[in-house]
Amino acid sequence: MSTTSLALPENAWRRRSTGGFSSLPRKFIAVLLLLIGIALVAGSLAARGRMSVVAPWFQIPEGLIWIVLADRVWRIDQTKVRRTLAVLLMLKGASPVGYMILGTHPYFSWIRLTEAAAWIGLGLGIWNAREWGRWGSGVWGLLLYGYYLASLTMGFRLIADSSPRDTKMPMIAMIIGAVFVASPPVALAIYSVLPSTRKDFTDAREATSRARAMPA
Numbered sequence: 385m386s387t388t389s390l391a392l393p394e395n396a397w398r399r400r401s402t403g404g405f406s407s408l409p410r411k412f413i414a415v416l417l418l419l420i421g422i423a424l425v426a427g428s429l430a431a432r433g434r435m436s437v438v439a440p441w442f443q444i445p446e447g448l449i450w451i452v453l454a455d456r457v458w459r460i461d462q463t464k465v466r467r468t469l470a471v472l473l474m475l476k477g478a479s480p481v482g483y484m485i486l487g488t489h490p491y492f493s494w495i496r497l498t499e500a501a502a503w504i505g506l507g508l509g510i511w512n513a514r515e516w517g518r519w520g521s522g523v524w525g526l527l528l529y530g531y532y533l534a535s536l537t538m539g540f541r542l543i544a545d546s547s548p549r550d551t552k553m554p555m556i557a558m559i560i561g562a563v564f565v566a567s568p569p570v571a572l573a574i575y576s577v578l579p580s581t582r583k584d585f586t587d588a589r590e591a592t593s594r595a596r597a598m599p600a
Contacts, residue, residue: 414458416567421450442479449475462584469575470511473521477503513588522576528569536565 424447449472456465480496506524509517575581 410457410460413571414454417450417454417457417571420568421447421452421454423447424450442475442482446472446475446479462580463588465575466510466513466581466584466588469572470507473503473507473510477501477505477507513585513592515585518576518581518585522573525569525571525573525576529566529573532566532569 424443426447428443428447449468453465453468453472456468477500480493480500484491484493484496502524506517506521510521511517
């Protein structure tokens with residue numbers, strides 16, 4: 385029997401690594417992440433004079449990381465997706481601390497400090513491919529989604545009450561807000577339960593165990 389017939393295509397591992405996640409939803413998510421990154425960078429640059437001095441130092445790098453993450457998702461590079469996401473979460477954890485220390489009006493808040501610890505802890509867990517990091521990111525994403533959805537609903541009710549009845553702006557604002565504000569935590573929750581994510585975490589832990597078992 386010819387060995388040629390047993391050879392796998394060069395990109396066979398890429399098809400298996402999607403974990404059943406088809407090409408169209410993956411590319412849609414990649415484009416959505418790209419738009420979120422562009423919106424963050426463009427919004428930060430456009431509003432520099434009206435924002436806190438420290439805000440662009442966090443929002444512009446965060447937007448750039450969203451763009452890099454979109455590229456990783458598009459290319460189906462699971463390891464780089466995990467590590468890029470981990471850096472993004474740790475940056476989001478550093479942001480509240482930066483605002484408390486370097487903001488226009490420095491302050492201290494246990495709530496913000498707890499939020500920062502949660503973001504950084506989850507980032508470290510995902511970077512090291514820990515199961516608690518994977519499940520924790522899913523729970524955290526769902527909690528944030530509920531919080532953002534409740535906040536958006538209250539905000540849009542106020543907009544609707546103060547807008548003319550014949551305008552469609554409240555509905556348009558609701559759609560844009562739902563996509564660009566509430567979708568990142570949903571994406572985080574979905575990422576945590578994907579078969580490809582579970583496989584990548586398992587492979588990363590096994591690789592680390594093998595590396596530690598090798599004699600120096």
